[in-house]
Amino acid sequence: MQRYDIDSEKVGIKKVLIENEKGDYVFFSDVKEEIDILRMMLWMNHGHTGMYGDDGEMQCSQCMTEYGFFDWKRTPAKEIRERIYNKNIKEFLVK
Numbered sequence: 001m002q003r004y005d006i007d008s009e010k011v012g013i014k015k016v017l018i019e020n021e022k023g024d025y026v027f028f029s030d031v032k033e034e035i036d037i038l039r040m041m042l043w044m045n046h047g048h049t050g051m052y053g054d055d056g057e058m059q060c061s062q063c064m065t066e067y068g069f070f071d072w073k074r075t076p077a078k079e080i081r082e083r084i085y086n087k088n089i090k091e092f093l094v095k
Contacts, residue, residue: 067083067084070083
């Protein structure tokens with residue numbers, strides 16, 4: 001995946017273009033929006049009942065108890081995956 005930084009003097013912001021798997025160029029902000037949507041969908045449908053997001057976070061009290069603290073919105077996806085995987089593999093090995 002190629003990445004291109006574009007400085008825009010007219011609007012005073014820096015935009016980042018990336019090349020997707022189809023060879024199309026999209027702004028990073030569009031990709032970020034997609035990631036945010038997917039994170040929200042995972043949080044809303046991950047199967048626990050202790051979810052809350054009153055301050056803009058996406059947290060779950062049941063996840064905190066089972067996996068340790070993390071925020072579905074801000075915690076890196078690899079860290080979330082590792083915590084869930086490690087807990088599940090420990091439970092599997094104990095059985």
